[in-house]
Amino acid sequence: MNQRIKELRDLLHTYGYEYYVLDKPSVSDQEYDRLMQELQDLEKEHPEDYDANSPTQRVGGKILEGFGKVRHVRQMYSLGNGYNYEDLQSFVKRVDASVGDTDFVLELKIDGLAMSLHYDNGIFVQAVTRGDGVVGEDVTENIRMIGSIPMQIPYKDTLEIRGEIYMPKASFEQVNAKRAKQNEELFANPRNAAAGTIRQLDTNVVYQRKLDGFWYQLAVDVEGVNSQSDSLEFLAHNGFKINPEYRICKNMDEIWSFIETNSEKRATLPYEIDGIVIKVNSLAKQNQLGYTVKTPKWAIAYKFPAEEVVTKLTDITLTV
Numbered sequence: 587m588n589q590r591i592k593e594l595r596d597l598l599h600t601y602g603y604e605y606y607v608l609d610k611p612s613v614s615d616q617e618y619d620r621l622m623q624e625l626q627d628l629e630k631e632h633p634e635d636y637d638a639n640s641p642t643q644r645v646g647g648k649i650l651e652g653f654g655k656v657r658h659v660r661q662m663y664s665l666g667n668g669y670n671y672e673d674l675q676s677f678v679k680r681v682d683a684s685v686g687d688t689d690f691v692l693e694l695k696i697d698g699l700a701m702s703l704h705y706d707n708g709i710f711v712q713a714v715t716r717g718d719g720v721v722g723e724d725v726t727e728n729i730r731m732i733g734s735i736p737m738q739i740p741y742k743d744t745l746e747i748r749g750e751i752y753m754p755k756a757s758f759e760q761v762n763a764k765r766a767k768q769n770e771e772l773f774a775n776p777r778n779a780a781a782g783t784i785r786q787l788d789t790n791v792v793y794q795r796k797l798d799g800f801w802y803q804l805a806v807d808v809e810g811v812n813s814q815s816d817s818l819e820f821l822a823h824n825g826f827k828i829n830p831e832y833r834i835c836k837n838m839d840e841i842w843s844f845i846e847t848n849s850e851k852r853a854t855l856p857y858e859i860d861g862i863v864i865k866v867n868s869l870a871k872q873n874q875l876g877y878t879v880k881t882p883k884w885a886i887a888y889k890f891p892a893e894e895v896v897t898k899l900t901d902i903t904l905t906v
């Protein structure tokens with residue numbers, strides 16, 4: 587077995603545990619992504635070292651004790667990543683080659699945690715975290731504490747939707763200021779704070795910390811909903827908060843210009859985003875494209891360059 591593969595798998599298992607289970611990462615996301623990419627490349631070169639338990643094969647997320655476990659009817663996937671123009675261009679080319687010329691929906695990639703909401707007969711009945719993608723945790727009572735999530739909706743058939751729970755920047759600052767006063771350890775960022783909060787056993791704490799959510803996907807078929815943009819409209823119509831910054835793009839020029847505009851807007855938004863998600867608009871084409879073990883082939887996440895790195899580069903430029 588290739589030694590570096592073994593080393594990377596051990597490291598990534600540890601980092602994944604710190605991040606997903608303890609909500610206390612010890613390395614930056616960029617460092618984690620870089621090591622993951624190195625492992626993916628090495629595993630491609632060494633197919634004989636395949637292991638179903640490799641971090642490359644897992645969505646991430648572990649089930650803790652303390653919350654009931656729920657099996658997702660449809661798996662909750664992660665997203666493949668792209669870091670530059672070329673990565674996105676090859677994604678667009680791959681999609682076009684397999685399903686023909688396509689429209690894409692671009693959405694902000696909210697830096698929170700994925701959540702699934704269930705409604706029966708128009709009533710909110712259950713909320714489940716992504717967990718490992720197959721089985722998640724029942725956090726229904728905590729989700730009830732989030733003011734923007736509707737407890738009743740006009741749509742009466744069984745409904746499951748997916749989206750992102752996040753902590754707005756303003757809540758994050760308040761929570762950390764309070765923790766500093768009480769000499770408690772600070773949360774590293776709003777995402778960790780949101781993940782830590784949703785696993786609280788005391789619903790009062792959740793209520794006080796002011797989480798929010800954006801909803802972007804239907805996990806059931808709904809008549810008349812044939813595209814991602816239809817899904818967003820359906821969600822908005824049923825009283826869910828959708829992110830208004832989405833746009834339909836027809837080609838790479840439009841995709842790249844949306845990314846440039848929103849990279850600049852990022853600092854002014856009241857919530858954290860860590861990239862842009864590009865999705866094939868037509869649901870029929872999404873089905874045709876299908877999934878890998880952990881990601882849909884009909885979407886890709888463009889990840890913004892690390893903020894730390896940008897700061898360092900500016901420092902270097904300033905000192906030169």
Ligand code: NAD
Nearest residue numbers: 601602605611613614615618664665693694695696700863
């Ligand atoms: P991800 O953050 O790369 O992207 C997938 C997730 O994006 C989805 O599951 C969904 O929750 C979210 N998302 C936000 N907006 C969305 C939208 N509009 N449409 C669809 N999805 C949207 O994947 P992940 O599996 O949640 O996390 C993996 C990432 O976590 C890694 O890339 C790494 O950056 C980080 N991580 C870091 C460490 C560390 O030690 N620092 C460890 C493990 C993972």
